[in-house]
Amino acid sequence: MKDKKPRIPGIPYWLLKQIYSFDIEEGYAGDIEEEFHEILLRKGRKKAVIWIWIHAITAIPKTVQLYLFWGGIMFKNYIKIALRNIKRQKGFSFINISGLVVGMAVCLLLFQYVTFELSYDDFHENAENIYRLRLTNFAGSHGAAGLAVKEAFPEVLEYVKLNKSFSGGIYSYKDRKFQEEKVFFATESFLKLFSFDLLNGDPETALSEVNSAVLTESAAKRYFGTKDPVGKTIRYQGINDYEIKGVVEDVPANSHFHFDILVSYKTLIRRRGEWIESTWISCPYYTYLYLKPGTDIEAFETKLKEFFTQKEKEIPKDKREDLNYHLQPMRDIHLFSNLDFEIENNGDGRVVYFLTVIALFILVIAWTNYINLSIAKSLERAKEIGIRKVVGAFRIQLIKQFLSESLLFNIVSAAFAIFIVQISSPYFNQLVNIPLSFTLLNNIRFWLILILMFSAGALLSGLYPSFVLSSFKPAAVLKGKSIRSGRGRVLRKCLVVFQFSISFALIAGTLTVYKQISFMKSQDLGVNIDQTLVVRGPQYSRSYYAFLKTLETFKTEAKRIPAVSQATVSTFVPGEDAWVRHGGRRKNVPKGDEKEFRIIGVDSDFVNFYQLEILAGRNFHKNIIADQNSLIINEEALELLDFKNPEEAVGKGILYRDRPSRIVGVIKNYHQESLKENYEPLFLIRFLWGSNFSIKVNTKNLQKTISSIQYTWNEIFPGYPFDYFFLDEHFDSQYRTDVQFGKTSGLFAFLAIFIGCLGLFGLSSYETILRTKEIGIRKVLGASVQGILTLLLKDITKLIFLAITISLPLSYLYFHNWLGNYAFRIGIGWWFFLIPIALVLFITLFAVGYNTIKASLANPVDNLRYE
Amino acid sequence: MKDLSNLEEVVMVAIWRLGEDAYGVKIKNEMKEILGKEYFYNTLYTTFHQLIRKGYITKHFGESTPIRGGKRKVYFQLTREGMIALEIAFDRQKKVWYGVTEESLKKGRA
Numbered sequence: 001m002k003d004k005k006p007r008i009p010g011i012p013y014w015l016l017k018q019i020y021s022f023d024i025e026e027g028y029a030g031d032i033e034e035e036f037h038e039i040l041l042r043k044g045r046k047k048a049v050i051w052i053w054i055h056a057i058t059a060i061p062k063t064v065q066l067y068l069f070w071g072g073i074m075f076k077n078y079i080k081i082a083l084r085n086i087k088r089q090k091g092f093s094f095i096n097i098s099g100l101v102v103g104m105a106v107c108l109l110l111f112q113y114v115t116f117e118l119s120y121d122d123f124h125e126n127a128e129n130i131y132r133l134r135l136t137n138f139a140g141s142h143g144a145a146g147l148a149v150k151e152a153f154p155e156v157l158e159y160v161k162l163n164k165s166f167s168g169g170i171y172s173y174k175d176r177k178f179q180e181e182k183v184f185f186a187t188e189s190f191l192k193l194f195s196f197d198l199l200n201g202d203p204e205t206a207l208s209e210v211n212s213a214v215l216t217e218s219a220a221k222r223y224f225g226t227k228d229p230v231g232k233t234i235r236y237q238g239i240n241d242y243e244i245k246g247v248v249e250d251v252p253a254n255s256h257f258h259f260d261i262l263v264s265y266k267t268l269i270r271r272r273g274e275w276i277e278s279t280w281i282s283c284p285y286y287t288y289l290y291l292k293p294g295t296d297i298e299a300f301e302t303k304l305k306e307f308f309t310q311k312e313k314e315i316p317k318d319k320r321e322d323l324n325y326h327l328q329p330m331r332d333i334h335l336f337s338n339l340d341f342e343i344e345n346n347g348d349g350r351v352v353y354f355l356t357v358i359a360l361f362i363l364v365i366a367w368t369n370y371i372n373l374s375i376a377k378s379l380e381r382a383k384e385i386g387i388r389k390v391v392g393a394f395r396i397q398l399i400k401q402f403l404s405e406s407l408l409f410n411i412v413s414a415a416f417a418i419f420i421v422q423i424s425s426p427y428f429n430q431l432v433n434i435p436l437s438f439t440l441l442n443n444i445r446f447w448l449i450l451i452l453m454f455s456a457g458a459l460l461s462g463l464y465p466s467f468v469l470s471s472f473k474p475a476a477v478l479k480g481k482s483i484r485s486g487r488g489r490v491l492r493k494c495l496v497v498f499q500f501s502i503s504f505a506l507i508a509g510t511l512t513v514y515k516q517i518s519f520m521k522s523q524d525l526g527v528n529i530d531q532t533l534v535v536r537g538p539q540y541s542r543s544y545y546a547f548l549k550t551l552e553t554f555k556t557e558a559k560r561i562p563a564v565s566q567a568t569v570s571t572f573v574p575g576e577d578a579w580v581r582h583g584g585r586r587k588n589v590p591k592g593d594e595k596e597f598r599i600i601g602v603d604s605d606f607v608n609f610y611q612l613e614i615l616a617g618r619n620f621h622k623n624i625i626a627d628q629n630s631l632i633i634n635e636e637a638l639e640l641l642d643f644k645n646p647e648e649a650v651g652k653g654i655l656y657r658d659r660p661s662r663i664v665g666v667i668k669n670y671h672q673e674s675l676k677e678n679y680e681p682l683f684l685i686r687f688l689w690g691s692n693f694s695i696k697v698n699t700k701n702l703q704k705t706i707s708s709i710q711y712t713w714n715e716i717f718p719g720y721p722f723d724y725f726f727l728d729e730h731f732d733s734q735y736r737t738d739v740q741f742g743k744t745s746g747l748f749a750f751l752a753i754f755i756g757c758l759g760l761f762g763l764s765s766y767e768t769i770l771r772t773k774e775i776g777i778r779k780v781l782g783a784s785v786q787g788i789l790t791l792l793l794k795d796i797t798k799l800i801f802l803a804i805t806i807s808l809p810l811s812y813l814y815f816h817n818w819l820g821n822y823a824f825r826i827g828i829g830w831w832f833f834l835i836p837i838a839l840v841l842f843i844t845l846f847a848v849g850y851n852t853i854k855a856s857l858a859n860p861v862d863n864l865r866y867e
Numbered sequence: 868m869k870d871l872s873n874l875e876e877v878v879m880v881a882i883w884r885l886g887e888d889a890y891g892v893k894i895k896n897e898m899k900e901i902l903g904k905e906y907f908y909n910t911l912y913t914t915f916h917q918l919i920r921k922g923y924i925t926k927h928f929g930e931s932t933p934i935r936g937g938k939r940k941v942y943f944q945l946t947r948e949g950m951i952a953l954e955i956a957f958d959r960q961k962k963v964w965y966g967v968t969e970e971s972l973k974k975g976r977a
Contacts, residue, residue: 026928026938026941027938027939027940027941028891029936029938030891030938031891031908031935033935033938034892035892058907059909062909062913
């Protein structure tokens, strides 16, 4: 019998043993084992195992019931004590809870923002297998690239070519006319590859024919109201009819491109010519590849590179540009792609990460406060803990008690935080520029993460205090011995240093951002954009000379308005990305070694209108016909073309797009774009493929002036919408994301300091209470009020300076790096160090001061008598 | 005197019948013989607890055997109060069933 080792299944046995504890368990467990073996001997192991399982399972309800009953009674007691403590120490509880609430609310809001930013293009079913084909610095690709790649590689299941119609154009249906901005030409695979749901129509054929188009729901509503648009036609620029073949849902906000109208790609081919399908020269086409799931991207990219090197050899040099192609996952476009010719301005991944880190920091600061304050308050709780221990509490029970207390604090705070998020989320969304209605409060995953986060937080922030508090020796505590643990103090100090390092970095950062923005706004642009009204005009479509003539007519007519002093027309205005680039070279440079220049088409008034400084040569002349082949270049272009000085360049011949042209003037560099961008080599030419009118207006009586300009506009461009803006505002709008970043980091700096100061306030009041007796004795012995003040402030000041020492180099590095993104930037000077230091010190002294002054002014007699 | 539930009554009778030998497994088997029904140990031990609290039985530890994994048996014994309670219960049962015979039950009426 003895050698037959009794083996009993572990799990049910353990389950059964949970029911009773103490002495009777022995009999109970023994009985079960005995019967188990009896059954085993009589009926075999299988029956015995089944028997014990049945026993175990039927025992579960009882176990749970008992556990809940006793756990519940204790829990009720813990909560009761916790609530009493909250009530008794209103100030502390307020500091604790409000810190947690703010921290959590900020964290939730940011979580919402980050989730939104990371969700870009996730709605496409195939999102992870869609890649964009791009050039090294350019988002577009050549007309022939997509098909070539698809034919060469079996991994490419499908490709989409997309071309944004940059001028948009006027679309009309009967008498409804709209200027459209977001018009794309798309190959028929578009609706298959991307998951835009077709509400109406057949996705297979919707974009397969010449002159067919697909509208979004809201665009359809604009033209057709509630009528079904499918089968109807809309007219483009009064010349071309597109048949509506389908309606798609509106493009979600978290898509890296937005369209209102999709026109079949074949329409574009019909309009521009078959050559766009095979060109390796022109590259305004976005190509998306759908790769076979599971393709090894790195290997594929290498193959792709080889393929294009081969292509470069095959195609003669004058028939191609450089083909340095790369792949780019579609989901990364929004946050991590900042190339030329992007479809839309993308977000900034670094800002998103920065904010995430900050949000977590703020939450950690709040939890730190909790830990700090509860350890600081341990003295008051010591007697309670002593009594509990004497009455028979186990240490684990005390730990449970303090954990449930921190859970209570966290739950209450979380509830408040959610309330705050609910209220403030529209404002916050506006600040960080995401759709106002976007909220995660109805997302299950969000709640799960929330619960997880807060229980983890409650546990972590409760764990340390609970271990410290439960370790008190009851005898010592009840005798009234002081129990300030040295270890706790060090930790507390570390936490304060941590909090203030972050606060300091945030202040310094906010300051840098603001300085940089105001620097960019105040800098001389080299171009005068004041009092300038810009009206977007038409593109030339049929006769160039007729087009030029209308432009001239409008200019002369506009100048007749008394409040208008000057007018000019150009293809781009300052403050816009002049994205058109062409090659140019000097005559002695061999073909194929062209440099790229940005091209702006202007009239003869442009230079004078914007007060561009001519360094050498002359402006275009209105009446010199040869000026049609003349160029004005800027200093940057001068350098690129290898001229030594402006005078040398004037009169020299240049091959621009392989046609002979002549430089007539050299202008000083000016900021065509924001100061984030460097100066670009620039050619001003006298060819207007589009028109933007810049009109200098007197700001007096502006409304009237604008309406008279509009009147003139409608006379000369009947049916063309009058779409205007002020150039200085438009220019500043380039800094929108920076201003946003500044505001957000300012807000967080404020919140971080607020929470930090709450904690400091609590700590200092506690410290001074602890030292009441000491202060009394010092005063009795003749210490002055100032002396005591210094004594009390010395500690905290030391900590703050330690925090600064840690934080300064790190934040210097980070923000130095950050400024590197700006071509024109400020240097980090004394202000970066002094202002935040002064601010942090001032704020902390303010937070600490109240308690300190109160303590040092108090009458020593009261202090010494307080027991 | 506190009332006995049916189960408590049966458990006490089983303990009384077993005498010196009344511990978990035996009691369970005894009850199975009396009522033909298997009880779970947790039910039984809950009842033991109640009876101990009412003061009708006491427990004491016995020997341990290898088959019990080295755990000692817990023997139960009726106390004086327990005996009295059992007698009262017996009396009551007698009164309840007075005059009732098997035949009269089968006839359908008294």
